[in-house]
Amino acid sequence: MRNADNSADIDAVLAVLDAHIAALNVSNEDALAATLHFPNYMLTGGALTTWDMPDDYFKDFRARAGGDWHHSSFDEVTVIHAGTDKVHLDVRVNRFRADDSLISQFKTIWVMALIDSKWAAQLRSVFLPN
Numbered sequence: 208m209r210n211a212d213n214s215a216d217i218d219a220v221l222a223v224l225d226a227h228i229a230a231l232n233v234s235n236e237d238a239l240a241a242t243l244h245f246p247n248y249m250l251t252g253g254a255l256t257t258w259d260m261p262d263d264y265f266k267d268f269r270a271r272a273g274g275d276w277h278h279s280s281f282d283e284v285t286v287i288h289a290g291t292d293k294v295h296l297d298v299r300v301n302r303f304r305a306d307d308s309l310i311s312q313f314k315t316i317w318v319m320a321l322i323d324s325k326w327a328a329q330l331r332s333v334f335l336p337n
Contacts, residue, residue, distance in 0.1 A: 213289040219326045220294045220319045224281060227328065232278040236265045244320055244327045251333040277305040292321040311336060 230238035240261035287295040318330040
């Protein structure tokens with residue numbers, strides 16, 4: 208999916224993804240919000256969640272992740288489609304406890320958008336494990 212025309216865009220998007228997981232893992236709400244466009248959307252199990260502003264995003268994440276959550280990682284990041292203003296990523300997410308034992312692993316599609324000269328996540332579609 209990478210070519211000479213979109214290589215810089217893909218690099219920028221992957222840097223945002225790295226910044227997102229780094230901010231999440233140190234509970235830096237401002238840095239996390241900087242990796243998202245608002246309103247921000249997540250489609251899970253047929254339900255669409257919308258965050259109009261960053262204020263409730265991290266608190267809502269903590270509720271979704273559960274009390275045992277300590278940190279997360281992304282792996283198997285694959286570019287599905289890439290354009291000059293939007294990139295689709297297929298991402299496997301891992302959530303861990305403090306002892307590094309796995310809580311859950313699931314796939315998500317991330318839609319990264321270039322809005323007002325800023326790459327950030329606009330939408331995620333989450334495929335939760337059965």
